[in-house]
Amino acid sequence: MNTLTGAWDWLGDPAHWSGDDGVWHRLAQHLVLTVVCLVISCLIALPVALVLGHLGKGGALAVNISNIGRAVPTFAVLVLLLLTPLGKWGEGPTVVALVLFAVPPLLTNAYVGMREVDRSVVRSARGMGMTGRQMLFHVELPLSLPMVMNGVRIAAVQLVATATIAALAGGGGLGRIITAGFNLASTPQVVAGAILVAVFALIVEGIFEIAERLAPRCARGIR
Numbered sequence: 216m217n218t219l220t221g222a223w224d225w226l227g228d229p230a231h232w233s234g235d236d237g238v239w240h241r242l243a244q245h246l247v248l249t250v251v252c253l254v255i256s257c258l259i260a261l262p263v264a265l266v267l268g269h270l271g272k273g274g275a276l277a278v279n280i281s282n283i284g285r286a287v288p289t290f291a292v293l294v295l296l297l298l299t300p301l302g303k304w305g306e307g308p309t310v311v312a313l314v315l316f317a318v319p320p321l322l323t324n325a326y327v328g329m330r331e332v333d334r335s336v337v338r339s340a341r342g343m344g345m346t347g348r349q350m351l352f353h354v355e356l357p358l359s360l361p362m363v364m365n366g367v368r369i370a371a372v373q374l375v376a377t378a379t380i381a382a383l384a385g386g387g388g389l390g391r392i393i394t395a396g397f398n399l400a401s402t403p404q405v406v407a408g409a410i411l412v413a414v415f416a417l418i419v420e421g422i423f424e425i426a427e428r429l430a431p432r433c434a435r436g437i438r
Contacts, residue, residue, distance in 0.1 A: 221403030222410060231407075236391070238411060244387030245415065248306065249374045252313040256370060259314065260321035261363070268329020268359070269351045278326055281319040289316045289377055297384060306386045309378075316377055317370040324366025328359030361427060368423035375416040379408075389415065 225231060232238045260281070267274040289312050296308035332355045340354045356363075382390030389412050396404030 218402050218406055222406035225401075225403050225407040226410070236395070238389075238392070241387060241389050241391055242411070242415070244391075245375070245378055245381075245389045245412075248309070248313075248378050248381055248386070248388055249371065249419075252310055252317060252374050252378070253367070253371050255310070256314050256317035256321055256374075257367065260318045261325050264322045264325035265329060265351065265356065268326045269347065269355055271330065274326045274330065278319075278323050281322045285316075285319050289313065290380055290383070292316075293380055293384060306381060306384065309381045309384050309386050312380070313374055313377060317374050320369040320373070321366045324369070325359070325363045328362025328366075329355055331362065332358045364423070364427045368420065368427060371423060372416050372420050375419050376412060379412055 226238075230237075234240065263277060264274070267277055292315060293308055293312040296311055299308075301307050301311065336354060336358070337350060340350045345354070378388050379390030379393060381388045382394045389408055392408035392411065393405050396402070396406075396408055
């Protein structure tokens with residue numbers, strides 16, 4: 216209980232929220248890192264998943280290969296990348312490690328969503344003379360959008376939680392609050408940093424929950 220009280224007191228101190236080492240600055244860094252990694256991951260995974268899901272070929276292989284990333288700890292990947300020339304490029308190793316971590320749920324959910332589209336609807340669209348591109352963007356993608364959004368949500372929440380490893384590579388983010396707490400042997404600060412990450416992850420989860428509920432309306436708009 217004393218630790219939790221100490222963490223609350225730490226969070227309640229205005230001095231801990233301002234400046235380059237303050238919560239707001241670290242939160243902004245964490246947000247930027249998460250968004251950058253999520254965008255890169257989406258640009259890599261979604262086109263592949265949507266095309267393979269549309270064609271119905273090679274998807275299982277792609278998903279199995281991407282899932283290898285789940286078996287390898289992100290921290291281990293980060294350490295290995297730091298030993299390569301990429302380690303000289305600031306947060307480059309962190310971004311690569313996090314992107315590799317975020318690709319599997321994006322690829323898997325998007326591919327499964329595409330393949331779960333009612334085949335009779337697809338056949339009807341083809342019978343109406345739709346081209347492959349038209350079927351992809353006007354039939355399959357709108358119907359698979361909730362599943363695609365679910366993958367984006369999972370990846371985003373995982374990135375928020377895992378982006379704390381950036382601090383271990385000298386990067387920014389909320390992880391710096393936790394590592395600083397370890398360096399100062401301040402358990403309340405470590406707990407406060409963990410609380411901030413947890414709350415941030417819950418907020419992101421809530422935002423994407425709302426987005427998923429709006430996805431069907433967006434799908435109707437696409438059609």
